[in-house]
Structures are given as structure tokens and as C-alpha cells.
Amino acid sequence: MNDTHNINNNNNNNKNTAETMVQQQEVEGVDHQLQTLEKDHLKESRKRIKWWLFLINCVLATTGTVGGPLTIRLYYQHGGSRRWLPTWLQTAGFPFLLIPCIILYVRNRSNQTNNQQASTFYLRPKLLIFSAVIGLVIGVDNFMYSSGLSYIPLSTSSILFSTQLAFTAIFALILVKQKFTPYSINAVLLMTLGAILLGLRKGGDRPPNVNDAQYLTGFFLTLGGAALLGIYLPLIELAYVKGGQEINFSIVTQVQIVTSLSATIFSSIGMLINHDFQAIPKEAKEFGLGEVKYYMVLVACAIMFQLLIVGSLGVIFCSSSLLCGIITTSMIPVTEIFSAILFKEKFNGEKGLSLILCLWGVTSYFYGVYRMSKKNIKNNKTESSPDSSPPLCDIVSLEDGCLSSPSKNTTVLTPGPKNSY
Numbered sequence: 013m014n015d016t017h018n019i020n021n022n023n024n025n026n027k028n029t030a031e032t033m034v035q036q037q038e039v040e041g042v043d044h045q046l047q048t049l050e051k052d053h054l055k056e057s058r059k060r061i062k063w064w065l066f067l068i069n070c071v072l073a074t075t076g077t078v079g080g081p082l083t084i085r086l087y088y089q090h091g092g093s094r095r096w097l098p099t100w101l102q103t104a105g106f107p108f109l110l111i112p113c114i115i116l117y118v119r120n121r122s123n124q125t126n127n128q129q130a131s132t133f134y135l136r137p138k139l140l141i142f143s144a145v146i147g148l149v150i151g152v153d154n155f156m157y158s159s160g161l162s163y164i165p166l167s168t169s170s171i172l173f174s175t176q177l178a179f180t181a182i183f184a185l186i187l188v189k190q191k192f193t194p195y196s197i198n199a200v201l202l203m204t205l206g207a208i209l210l211g212l213r214k215g216g217d218r219p220p221n222v223n224d225a226q227y228l229t230g231f232f233l234t235l236g237g238a239a240l241l242g243i244y245l246p247l248i249e250l251a252y253v254k255g256g257q258e259i260n261f262s263i264v265t266q267v268q269i270v271t272s273l274s275a276t277i278f279s280s281i282g283m284l285i286n287h288d289f290q291a292i293p294k295e296a297k298e299f300g301l302g303e304v305k306y307y308m309v310l311v312a313c314a315i316m317f318q319l320l321i322v323g324s325l326g327v328i329f330c331s332s333s334l335l336c337g338i339i340t341t342s343m344i345p346v347t348e349i350f351s352a353i354l355f356k357e358k359f360n361g362e363k364g365l366s367l368i369l370c371l372w373g374v375t376s377y378f379y380g381v382y383r384m385s386k387k388n389i390k391n392n393k394t395e396s397s398p399d400s401s402p403p404l405c406d407i408v409s410l411e412d413g414c415l416s417s418p419s420k421n422t423t424v425l426t427p428g429p430k431n432s433y
Contacts, residue, residue: 069326070339076320077343082350083313084158085166089219089355090300092309096288098158100279101310103150105318106272109265112325116262135266139255143267146247147274149240154275155282156237163222163230166351167359170344172234174370175203177341177377179242187246195380202373206366207235261329268321341374 084098092098120133135143161169178200184190218227248267252259283289299306320340327336348367351357 065326066330069323069330072319072323073327073336073339074323074343074346076316076318076323077340078347078350079316080313080320081161081166081170081347082354083309083316084161085169085351085355087309087313088162091298092295092306093162094283094286094288094291094295095155095159095162096279096282096286097292097310098161098313099151099155100276100283100288101313102154102158102317103272103275103279105314106269106276106321108318108322109269109272109325112322113262113265113269116265120262133262135263135270136255136257139251139257139263139267140270142247142251142255143270144274146244146251147271148278149244149247150271151275151278153237153240153244154279156233156240160230160232160234160237163219163226164234165219165357166355167348167357167363168231169234170347170351171363171366171370172207172231173238173241174341174344174374175207175235176238176241177374178203179239180245181242181377183243183246184249187243187250190246193380193384195376195383199373199377199380202369202376206369206373209362209366209369261325264328265325268325272321338378341371341378344371344374 080102084101087098117133157169157173160172164172181190181192181196181200185192218224222230251267257263296303296306301309324336324340327339345367348359352359
């Protein structure tokens with residue numbers, strides 16, 4: 013009798029245990045479904061936020077790309093004569109970059125320990141020094157660009173500056189051993205022809221009170237500035253490789269801050285030597301649009317170039333450096349239109365042909381980069397080649413706001429002061 017009672021109790025216990033396990037599995041299944049739904053909802057929300065962030069940064073980048081050169085030309089058009097002042101304005105607004113840097117710092121601090129934060133967030137001394145030296149190159153480039161724009165029309169300057177992609181291909185071959193491709197060779201030839209065509213037409217689009225010698229000076233200063241900007245990207249790539257530090261978006265932002273700070277210090281020294289700070293009040297009183305609008309133009313100039321830098325970083329954050337380059341370069345025709353409307357600049361047949369040649373070269377260059385990027389991605393899936401060189405302006409997609417560290421097949425780029433892709 014007792015044995016039968018014990019058996020019944022055991023059966024009831026086993027039944028209760030089985031029911032409990034089933035209930036627990038059901039609860040766990042429901043919890044898993046809820047967690048999956050929450051993750052999907054969070055993922056969709058992030059996608060929507062990233063999409064809007066991408067659009068906002070596209071607007072910032074395009075506004076800065078067109079507005080920056082327009083404000084400098086407006087300054088010269090109405091009586092501005094300083095060379096170092098516009099140079100200084102192109103990078104003096106760099107404290108705006110501290111905003112995204114602080115946001116990244118707070119986010120990084122909440123996700124990592126102090127030791128991890130110190131090793132992954134802050135620039136190491138070697139990369140810091142590289143960035144400061146590159147900033148001096150940017151300072152010289154900005155001075156050449158500003159000086160050139162005082163002698164030649166904005167429409168001509170924009171076309172000439174697009175040739176920096178040709179110089180990028182040449183210096184990439186020298187500095188980082190990146191081989192020429194049929195697309196990069198085609199881009200170099202087309203942009204060279206476009207520049208030569210503009211140079212031959214030196215008498216047809218001179219601004220008022222500019223002679224042939226001054227026009228040629230502006231022409232070669234702008235072309236030299238394009239060459240310096242062309243060496244900027246290979247130098248940045250070299251700094252990332254030699255810096256010995258994993259590259260993420262916070263590092264890219266800090267590199268941009270250091271280069272801008274270094275360029276600003278360089279141009280500030282130039283302004284002090286040339287007494288530009290003391291000359292500002294006098295120049296403001298003699299400005300063609302009035303004293304108040306003079307200061308408005310200067311402030312607008314500083315803001316526009318920072319919009320370009322912040323917007324470019326944001327586009328890279330949301331998408332890729334290649335897309336950022338295409339967006340900024342596609343604004344060249346827009347700049348041409350605004351310069352013709354606002355400054356009554358002539359747009360003759362030679363200039364139109366030169367623009368077509370340069371845009372053709374830009375398209376060829378970016379298509380070659382796209383093909384090379386796809387090839388590198390395919391190779392990475394099979395076997396990585398230790399001798400392969402990374403293409404400049406490689407596609408660098410970002411997930412959760414973090415760039416992959418630079419490898420043999422990856423290049424991380426930061427935006428320069430003008431059309432720098």
C-alpha cells in the first residue's frame with residue numbers, strides 16, 4: 013500500500029516538474045520574442061536616426077563646399093586685400109569639432125573601462141606629431157588657395173582645384189606605393205588637359221584690375237594649392253599606418269582637430285607678421301558692402317568651412333569616404349553657377365570644356381576607386397595579400413560609429429579644407 017502511494021507521489025512530482033519546465037520554456041520563449049522585438053525596434057530606430065543624420069550632414073557638406081569659396085571671393089570682390097586673413101578663417105572655427113569629440117568621449121567612457129578608454133580614445137604621441145606636421149601643410153595650402161582666389165575668378169579656381177585628385181594619384185604612387193590604374197591614368201590626363209586649357213585662356217576671364225602677370229600668379233598658386241592638397245591624403249594615410257594606433261571615428265575627429273589647430277597657429281603667425289589683425293578695423297570701414305557686412309562675411313567664411321569639415325566627417329560616419337568625395341566634387345558645377353550669377357563671371361566655351369574634362373576625370377577616378385574597393389573586399393573574403401596597396405578614397409563603411417583599423421586594404425580618410433576627396 014505504501015509502495016503504491018509512493019509511486020503515485022513520484023508520478024505526480026514528475027508531472028508537476030514536467031509542467032513547470034514547460035511553463036519555464038514558454039516564459040523563456042516569450043521573453044526571447046520580446047527581446048527580439050525590442051532589438052528589431054531599436055535597430056529600426058537607429059536606422060531612421062542614421063538616415064536623418066546622413067541627410068543633415070549631406071546638407072552641411074554641400075553648403076560648406078559651395079559657401080566657403082563664395083565667401084572668400086565675396087571678400088576680395090568688394091575690397092578685401094589681405095591674404096592671411098582668409099587663410100586663417102578656413103581653420104579658425106575648429107573648436108566646433110570639439111562638440112562631436114566630447115559626445116564620442118562621453119559615449120566611449122560609458123562603454124569602456126578607464127584603461128580601455130585611454131588606449132583607444134586618445135591620440136598617441138606619434139600620431140599627434142604626424143597630425144601637427146600635416147596641419148602645417150594644410151596651412152600653406154590654405155594660403156596658396158586664398159592668394160590664388162584673389163587674382164582669378166571663382167569658377168576658374170574651382171576647376172583648377174579639382175585637379176588635386178590627379179596629384180593625389182601621383183603622390184600616392186610615391187608615398188604609399190599605390191600603383192596607377194587605367195582609371196587613375198585617365199583622370200590625370202584629363203585633368204591636366206583641363207588645367208592647360210584654362211591657362212591658355214588667361215586673358216578671357218580676368219577679374220577687374222588684374223593684369224596678365226597677376227592672373228598667372230593666381231593660376232599657379234591655385235594649381236600649387238591643389239598639388240599640396242593632393243599630397244594631404246597620402247600623408248594622412250601614411251600617418252595612420254605609421255602612427256601605430258587603431259583608427260576609429262574619435263581618432264579621426266581628433267586628427268582633424270590637431271591638423272586644424274596647427275594650420276590655425278601657422279596662419280596666425282602669418283597674420284601677426286603681416287599686421288593683418290591691426291588692419292581689420294580699417295579694412296572694415298573701407299569695405300564695399302559696409303562695415304557690418306564685412307564682419308558678417310568673415311564670420312560666414314569661418315562657419316562655411318567648418319560646415320564642410322563637420323558635414324564631411326558626418327557623411328563618412330554614416331556612409332563612406334568615397335560617397336563623401338562624390339558629394340563634394342559634384343558641387344563644382346553648382347559653384348560655377350553661383351559664381352556666374354553672383355559675381356557676373358564669364359563662362360566661355362573653353363571654361364565649359366575644361367569643366368567637362370575635369371568632371372570626366374573625377375568620374376574616372378572615383379569609378380576606379382570603386383572597382384578597386386570591390387576587388388579588395390572580395391580578396392579579403394578569400395585570402396589577404398600582404399603586398400597589396402590600399403587605394404586612396406577607399407570605401408570605408410562605418411558600423412555603430414566605428415571605423416575599421418587601417419590595414420593593407422583599407423584607407424581611412426579625413427576631410428580637408430576644400431574639395432579634398
